[in-house]
Amino acid sequence: xxxxxxTTFGGPEVLSMIEEVDPVPRSGQVLVRMAAVDVLFLDTxxxxxxxxxxxxxxxxxxPGDGIAGEVVALGADVQSAWxxxxxxASTEHSGTYAELVTVEEAELALIPSGLDExxxxxxxxxxxxxxxxxxxxxxxxxxxxxxxxxxxxAASIIVQLAKAAGAQVIGAAxxxxxxDLVRELGAEPVDYSAPDWVEGVRELTGGVDVVFxxxxxxxxxxxxxxxxxxxxxxxxxxxxxxxxxIDADEARRRDVTTTGLxxxxxxxRHQRKDxxxxxxxxxAAGHITPTIGRTFPLECAADAHTAIEQxxxxxxxxxxx
Numbered sequence: 632x633x634x635x636x637x638t639t640f641g642g643p644e645v646l647s648m649i650e651e652v653d654p655v656p657r658s659g660q661v662l663v664r665m666a667a668v669d670v671l672f673l674d675t676x677x678x679x680x681x682x683x684x685x686x687x688x689x690x691x692x693x694p695g696d697g698i699a700g701e702v703v704a705l706g707a708d709v710q711s712a713w714x715x716x717x718x719x720a721s722t723e724h725s726g727t728y729a730e731l732v733t734v735e736e737a738e739l740a741l742i743p744s745g746l747d748e749x750x751x752x753x754x755x756x757x758x759x760x761x762x763x764x765x766x767x768x769x770x771x772x773x774x775x776x777x778x779x780x781x782x783x784x785a786a787s788i789i790v791q792l793a794k795a796a797g798a799q800v801i802g803a804a805x806x807x808x809x810x811d812l813v814r815e816l817g818a819e820p821v822d823y824s825a826p827d828w829v830e831g832v833r834e835l836t837g838g839v840d841v842v843f844x845x846x847x848x849x850x851x852x853x854x855x856x857x858x859x860x861x862x863x864x865x866x867x868x869x870x871x872x873x874x875x876x877i878d879a880d881e882a883r884r885r886d887v888t889t890t891g892l893x894x895x896x897x898x899x900r901h902q903r904k905d906x907x908x909x910x911x912x913x914x915a916a917g918h919i920t921p922t923i924g925r926t927f928p929l930e931c932a933a934d935a936h937t938a939i940e941q942x943x944x945x946x947x948x949x950x951x952x
Contacts, residue, residue, distance in 0.1 A: 634729035635932045639690045640680035643933040643940070646694075653731055656706035660733045661713055663720065666700040666748035668727045669756060669784075670927075670935045670948040672868070677724075678936065686724060695727030695950075697755040698734065699748035709736050717742045719751040719907070728932055730952060737900060740907050743915040750914060753784060753921035753947045758910035759903060760867065761788035765796070767895050768841050768863055772797030775836040779854050780845040780868060781818060782809035784947035787922040789843050790816045795918070801832050801839065803846075803854070808945050812922065823850055832857040844868065844875055851875020860885045867892040922946025 636649045656662045674694050676682055699719040705711065713736065720738040742751045764785075770776060776793045780786050781802030793800045794817045802813035805824040813820040821831050823846075832839065838859030844851040845868030852875050858864055864887055866875050877889045898906065913919045924944040927935040928951060935948045 632730040633929060634693050635929060637678050637690050637692050637694055640678065643675075643678075643936040645678065645690075646933040646936065648930050651729070654733045656704055656709075656733045658707040659709060659736055660706040661702045661709055661718075661736055661739065662704035662706075663698055663700045663718065663732050663734050664703045665698055665727070665730055665732060665929075665950075665952060666717075667698070667752040668695050668929075668950040669697045669752045670932070670939060670950060671696070671756060672783075672939055675936045675939050676869075688724065693726045693728050695729075696721055696724045697752045698722065698727040698732050699742065699752035699755075700732075702739075703731075706733075713739065717748060717751075719748070719755050719911070721755060721903075728929065728950065730929065738904070740904060740911060743911055746911060746915045749923055749926065749949050749951070750921050751911060753923055753949065754910045754914055754919075755907060757784035757921055757947060758788050758914065758919060759906045760785040761792055762906055762910060763895060763898070764789060764843060764865055764867060764892075765792045767890065768843070768865055770796040770798050770841055774798045774840040775801070775838070775859075776841045776843070777801045777803065777832055777836075777839040777854060777857055778818070778843045778845070779803045779823065779850055781816075781820075782812045782922070782945050783845055783868070784922060785867070786843065786845045787812065787816060787946055788919055789845075790818045791919050793841075793843075794818065798841075799836065801835060803828065803832070803850070806942075812945055823853070829853050829856050838862070841865070847874045852877070855882075855887070855889075858885070858887050860887070862887050864889045865892075865895075866890070923949055925949075926951050928952070 800818040802818035847869035
């Protein structure tokens with residue numbers, strides 16, 4: 632089979648195509664023929680050597696966590712009904728930039744009718760993250776919500792869920808295409824490349840009740856200034872520099888609750904799968920829509936990483952065979 636390997640930490644050029652022996656599923660595993668793999672911003676950071684205190688990743692390795700495709704072989708002690716089914720699953724941050732991937736049976740979720748593999752694999756991470764964050768924030772009708780990097784994969788679903796909860800949603804993004812998407816999703820777009828963008832948010836809202844910060848860095852620190860007293864600020868992304876560092880003393884003075892993604896209660900494998908199944912059903916019913924910006928053939932994984940790093944992708948990039 633063909634696969635993409637990170638040969639050493641570095642830029643997109645360290646992604647190389649390799650040939651490997653087809654994997655064989657062990658007991659409790661299935662073999663999935665890849666139809667779609669979501670390319671995460673995290674993949675690009677790990678490839679650079681970032682986050683080694685959080686993730687045990689050392690070159691050479693095959694990147695990728697999510698996969699959607701057809702079950703083509705079964706290991707021992709696996710239900711025979713999975714054979715031939717279209718599924719989506721996680722492998723816990725390894726090995727999915729490949730034509731064939733072994734997956735634990737316990738991780739499999741059936742892709743419902745009316746949903747394709749590309750949409751399903753994007754929902755695997757983006758919708759499950761968005762649903763966890765919305766649940767944690769407990770967004771209420773009439774609340775004012777700011778979402779940074781609002782045209783991103785998870786953020787675009789946060790926008791949809793916050794709107795469905797009855798909130799006034801402000802989506803911060805940059806570039807005409809991304810701002811158009813924010814508008815299409817029903818949020819009020821704000822261009823956060825403008826120097827006075829925080830003042831713009833405060834003019835629209837008087838100060839927000841909830842901030843979902845997927846940008847991090849300077850954008851995340853600025854977003855904090857749009858929060859009203861008593862607000863909830865949730866930081867979950869670092870597309871700008873790193874996770875936003877919020878002044879703890881100022882947060883206390885203003886009674887603002889700040890929560891990082893890693894501080895939110897982690898879900899068990901079973902709970903994560905339940906959230907995924909719910910997300911797949913919601914998407915199949917047309918209640919949420921994943922945003923797929925571009926697709927790339929597997930051999931162009933380096934191009935996908937480059938496009939993500941240059942902020943060219945609206946929503947999520949996806950690899951295909």
